[in-house]
Amino acid sequence: MKLFTIVGARPQFIKAAAVSRVIAQDPEIEESIVHTGQHYDANMSDVFFTELGIPEPARNLGVSGGGHGEMTGQMLAGLERAMVEDKPDAVLIYGDTNSTLAGGLAAAKLHIPVIHVEAGLRSFNKRMPEEINRIVADHLSALLLCPTQAARNHLKAEGITAGVELVGDVMYDATLYAIEQSKQVSTILADLELEAGGYAVCTIHRAENTDDSERFARVLDFVEREAENQPIIFPVHPRTRKMMEKVGRSTLAGVRLIDPVGYFDLHRLLGGASLVLTDSGGLQKEAYFHSLPCITMRDETEWVETVEAGWNRLWLESDWKSPRHDIPDYGAGDAGARTIAATKAHFS
Ligand code: UD1
Numbered sequence: 001m002k003l004f005t006i007v008g009a010r011p012q013f014i015k016a017a018a019v020s021r022v023i024a025q026d027p028e029i030e031e032s033i034v035h036t037g038q039h040y041d042a043n044m045s046d047v048f049f050t051e052l053g054i055p056e057p058a059r060n061l062g063v064s065g066g067g068h069g070e071m072t073g074q075m076l077a078g079l080e081r082a083m084v085e086d087k088p089d090a091v092l093i094y095g096d097t098n099s100t101l102a103g104g105l106a107a108a109k110l111h112i113p114v115i116h117v118e119a120g121l122r123s124f125n126k127r128m129p130e131e132i133n134r135i136v137a138d139h140l141s142a143l144l145l146c147p148t149q150a151a152r153n154h155l156k157a158e159g160i161t162a163g164v165e166l167v168g169d170v171m172y173d174a175t176l177y178a179i180e181q182s183k184q185v186s187t188i189l190a191d192l193e194l195e196a197g198g199y200a201v202c203t204i205h206r207a208e209n210t211d212d213s214e215r216f217a218r219v220l221d222f223v224e225r226e227a228e229n230q231p232i233i234f235p236v237h238p239r240t241r242k243m244m245e246k247v248g249r250s251t252l253a254g255v256r257l258i259d260p261v262g263y264f265d266l267h268r269l270l271g272g273a274s275l276v277l278t279d280s281g282g283l284q285k286e287a288y289f290h291s292l293p294c295i296t297m298r299d300e301t302e303w304v305e306t307v308e309a310g311w312n313r314l315w316l317e318s319d320w321k322s323p324r325h326d327i328p329d330y331g332a333g334d335a336g337a338r339t340i341a342a343t344k345a346h347f348s
């Protein structure tokens with residue numbers, strides 16, 4: 001079976017790595033990775049391929065920046081050409097970025113079955129580009145692999161029941177791998193002279209937080225207020241860096257702003273942290289996997305189990321819920337294997 005894997009943004013490299021490791025052991029599947037080019041800085045792209053041993057992309061379309069239509073349109077044209085030339089049997093797409101949407105749309109129009117990893121997530125906020133991307137991707141997909149029961153329920157509510165499987169969260173597989181590896185290779189705690197337990201980790205990159213200057217100011221104020229309780233280490237996404245410069249807030253009191261870090265360094269940082277502040281989808285769960293409380297700087301979250309279990313709270317809610325308990329949905333670090341097992345069963 002010839003499988004096309006479409007990636008383009010940082011979280012997709014991490015998710016695809018967990019599945020590619022399983023594919024590499026399977027002689028029946030030939031994987032060809034197509035990088036759309038959406039993320040291109042070395043610390044947003046190459047570092048993940050190198051650290052996580054992701055096979056070299058067969059193609060890089062070099063599409064990045066611009067408006068949503070321009071970016072998605074260019075990806076669509078490039079992906080269609082690649083699919084027509086290489087004739088994959090199925091196309092694997094991840095998450096909810098513009099690369100996900102373009103990959104799903106190009107394949108569906110060519111009648112190539114689409115497999116969506118991280119299907120069924122919903123924020124019910126259609127102002128988020130990700131919500132539009134994931135709804136369309138789900139409705140185009142032949143096989144919908146859900147990370148949580150809530151995701152499966154959302155698909156059912158939209159009338160999608162065929163080809164839906166609960167396989168767990170590939171980010172948990174990725175985290176387990178990174179925790180082990182990071183202990184061997186990451187020197188970030190020593191490099192930044194950090195004491196375990198004495199700092200929080202922050203990331204912000206969502207367009208809904210950065211692109212409106214009033215909202216962005218409230219988010220940065222919130223981070224500075226939290227920094228009064230403990231120092232904050234903040235690896236800054238390029239979108240956020242640009243906006244901080246634009247609004248004249250290139251430094252934040254009590255906050256150490258650093259460039260984006262590799263996946264092993266990120267997990268080493270989490271290993272020594274006491275709190276996570278984020279608007280990232282991935283970080284909310286990684287905080288839970290590290291048994292860290294998380295404040296999500298958003299008005300809603302797709303990862304409702306983390307909130308229900310008391311590990312995560314939305315920034316405008318003041319109280320932590322209790323009691324805390326474990327979340328079975330994410331699986332046992334075998335979501336990559338279950339993804340491939342479901343794929344083979346579906347196409348046999
Ligand atoms: C994208 C995804 C978002 C995901 C995030 C992960 C969409 C609509 N958004 O958001 O769902 O959570 O990735 O990080 O697909 N840039 C650089 N260097 C890079 C990458 C980006 O300078 O390596 C700049 C781009 O030029 C652009 C800005 O950052 O101006 C935003 O990049 P873009 O890919 O459009 O969106 P993200 O905010 O990264």
Ligand code: UDP
Pocket residue numbers: 010011014203205235236259260261262263264266279280281282283286
């Ligand atoms: N991440 C990283 N280095 C950083 C910041 C984030 O390796 O400097 C990882 C982080 O562990 C997270 C992943 O990037 O799981 C997800 O990316 P991002 O937050 O950009 O996207 P989202 O998950 O919100 O789509």
